[in-house]
Amino acid sequence: MAFPNHYAHRKVAETKAKPCDICFKLSSSVLITTGSKDWFYVCPAHLKDPAYCTPKIDQAAIEARKKRALEEEMERVKKEYEEKQKLKEKEAAKGDKKDKADDKTDKNDKPIDDADKTVNKTEPVSTPKAGEGEGEEEEEPRVFELKSTFYQQRLNKKRQAEIVRRNRERLRDPTFFPSVPKNLP
Structure with missing residues (x-):
């Protein structure tokens, strides 16, 4: 008859919402025990x-x-690092070719400024995604334990329902009532 005091939180469709067991407002959240021995809307x-x-x-x-x-963060960082390394290698290869060509033409011209080199670089800027970092919310707990008074109320309610069910069955049984005496006194 008794059931454990461990209730799992489940959601039902909004169309199936029923009154909360405490405040009687419509709710689509249900607390249910293992084996579905007890459940109620809350x-x-x-x-x-x-x-x-x-x-x-x-x-x-x-x-x-x-x-x-x-692990997901490590994979993401590894990928970003590999991409940056590839870009650096490409720029270094382009830079070597360009330096050789520039050395021939720029010997008599003014020296190349470092600021000019950085303007030409196109590095991808990584922006934090919506699901990452600070904006991440923790999931709600799914398993609850009722306080002793509320748990006791649930047990009493189940006992009363069982008593009502047994009484209803007894009343339907024709042998429950005494029969009319058949012998004369």
Whole structure:
């Protein structure tokens, strides 16, 4: 009869929204136990309330997410570095050819200014993407544990529903009521 105090947060379609179990506003968020023994609609605001429930943080999932993000960042940096190295090699090759040609023509002319060289370079400027860095938001927790009073209310509600169901079945059973005596007294 009892179920664990671990509820997973799920979203349903807006068309399937039902009243919140606490404030009776329409909500599309559902808390459900493993095995679907208990579930109820709840507002997302109540999930953030520390007096109602506490999020259960999965440390292994957080570590895996951080490791994946670090690997993606390393790959991105490696690619950028390789691209810059290729550009430098190309510019160095062009610069050697140009220097040889310039040395022949510029010996009698004025010296070439360093500022003129930097203007001709075209290096790609990397801008941070929308999903990277500071703008990254942390995901909401998906597993919650209700506070003892609210959990007890859920257990009592389930017990009452079970009692009502059993009583309804008993009333439908014709042997539940006593039969009329058949013998004369």
